[in-house]
Amino acid sequence: MKYSYDFFRDHVGTLRIKLSDGIKLFADFIEDIPTEEEADEYIKIVENVLNGLNEKFEIQLNATSVIIKKEMTVLEHFYTYEEPYENEMETEEFKELMIIWKNKIPERFKKNEI
Structure with missing residues (x-):
């Protein structure tokens, strides 16, 4: 992952x-x-875009929407009160971020473990 996270x-x-x-x-x-x-469902969607099965795909969750295209994924935030209201990252990096998160989900609601 080329972007820092914690x-x-x-x-x-x-x-x-x-x-x-x-x-x-x-x-x-x-x-x-x-x-x-x-x-896994969202990762599969990203893979379908990366592999050309879909030209683009939009996923909308509670406060955000992502438009996934082969090269870049653009996120729009509906409820932020300060700019920027959008961020973008390479779609391959977006996929990697979702894999990183997927691997942390089992720990999500455990107390005092990172």
Whole structure:
């Protein structure tokens, strides 16, 4: 993964991800993926775009929408009150970020483990 990231626990002990400034809005999308099965579903969608089966694909979750294209994925945040309202990253990196998150999901609601 070319972007920096770190995991931390919030004030109620839930595992969260902190991303570098240029892609920090992607954290709100990633953290809305609650299960490994859902992560696999989204990873498969990204692979389909990367392999040319789909030209693009949009996924909308609670506060965000991602438009996945072969080269770049653009995230739009619906409820942020400060700019930027969008971030973008390479689609291969987006896939890698989802794999990283998928591997952390089993730890998400365990207390005091990172």
